[in-house]
Amino acid sequence: MTVPTGRRERKKAATRRKIADTALRLFLERGYGSVGIRDVAAEADVAVTTLFSHFASKEALVFEQDENFEHRLAQAVTDRAPREPLVRALRREIQAMVRHCASDSAAPVWRMIDESPALRQYEESMRLRHADSLTTAIAADLGLSPATTACRTIARFVIDSHALAREAADPEAAVDEIFRMIEAAWEVAFPSRRARGAVPPGSTGQRPAGP
Amino acid sequence: MTVPTGRRERKKAATRRKIADTALRLFLERGYGSVGIRDVAAEADVAVTTLFSHFASKEALVFEQDENFEHRLAQAVTDRAPREPLVRALRREIQAMVRHCASDSAAPVWRMIDESPALRQYEESMRLRHADSLTTAIAADLGLSPATTACRTIARFVIDSHALAREAADPEAAVDEIFRMIEAAWEVAFPSRRARGAVPPGSTGQRPAGP
DNA sequence: ACCGTAACACTAACGGTTAGTGTTTTGAAA
C-alpha cells in the first residue's frame, strides 16, 4: 500500500475520462434518453461492467465533475480571507458557479439536464450531499457540532440558492437577492457583535464541537 | 363525464388502497429493498401493470399520501385567518406535519425512508413539486408572478424546514428556530410597514404576536 | 338493452444495474 502514482492510475483516469467524454458526446448528439448504457460502453470500447466500476449510475456520467462542486464550496469557507464574513465568501463562490453554468460551454449540458426528469432528480439528490458537506465546513468554522440546526439550515439555503438562481431569468441578480435573505437568516441565527441584537444564539441543539 | 360516484370508483379506490396497504406491510416486514414489485402485486392479487396504473413508481407506494401534504401547504396559505401573517400560517402547518411524522404510527415508515437511498432521493424530488406548488400559492397571495425569485426562495426555505426539522434531535424546536430565520429572510424580501425603521436583527421573530 | 370507456390482466420485452467468474495488467517485494 505505497503511494500509487504510476501508470495504472493514469490508465484508470484515462479510461474514466474516455467513458465520460464519450457519454457526454452521445448524450448531446442523440439526447440523454435515447442513448443506452450499452451504447456508451460500446462507443467507449469498454464493457458495461467496467463502465459501472467507474460511475455509479447513468446519471453520474453527466455530473462527472460534481465532486469538484462539493469541494469548492467547502474550500470557499475554509480558504477565505481572514475575517471575511462566511456568508459573503459563499455568495462569491455561488455567484461564480452560477455564472459558469450559464457559460457557452456548459449551457447545452444544463439544458439537457433541465429536460430530463431523471437528471433533475439526480441533481436534487446531489444537493443533499453538498448540503451535508457544507454543513460540516460551516460547523467546523464556527466551532459547532454539524448537528446544529442553524448550521444545517444555512448550508441548505446556500445550496438552494444555486438551484434557484439557475432557473431565474437573471441568475446573477437572483444570487444577490437570495443572499440578502440568507444574510438576514444568518444574523438571526448567529447575531454578530457588530449587529446589536442581544439575542442568545439558537436555543436548540447548540453544542461546542468536540476535539 | 358526470359526477362519477359509483361502484366503479369505489372499486378503484379499494384496489388502490389494497395495493398501498399490502406494499407498506411487506416493506415494513421484510425491508423496502427486499420486496419486489412482483411480490407486492402477487400479495395484493393484482397484475403488475395494474399496480403501475395506480402508482407511478415503487417509491410512490410509500409516499401514497403525499398529494395531501402538497395540498395542505397551499391551503395553509389560502385558508388562513384574515390578516394572519403568511409565514406564521406556514410555520403552524409545518409544525403540525413534523409532529405527525414523529408520531408512533408514522415513525416506522419514516425510519424505513431514512434507511433507503432510493426513498430519500424520491422524497427530495417530491420537494421540487411541493416547492413549486407552494410558490404558486405564495405568489398568488401576494399578487406577484410565480417566477419572482423571492417567492420561490421563501417557498423553498419553508419546504426545507420540514426536511431539516425531521432530522433534528428536537424537531419542534428546530421548526421554531428555522422559522425565525425564514421570517428574517421574509422581512428582507418583503419589508412590512410595521417592521420599517431601524429594527435590530433578531427582533423579527414569531413572538411579536398580536392579531 | 346497449355502447363507450375505464379498470384490469397477461405476455414480452426494454433498459439500468449487479453477481459471478475469469483474464490481463501493474506495482512492488523477493
Next chain:
DNA sequence: TTTCAAAACACTAACCGTTAGTGTTACGGT
C-alpha cells in the same frame, strides 16, 4: 528478474423496475 497480490477489465447471465401491446371484463350513462 521473478514472483505475487491487487486492481482493472471483460463476459455472460441474470435481476428488477417499468412499459408496450393486446385483450377482456365490468360498469355507468344513454
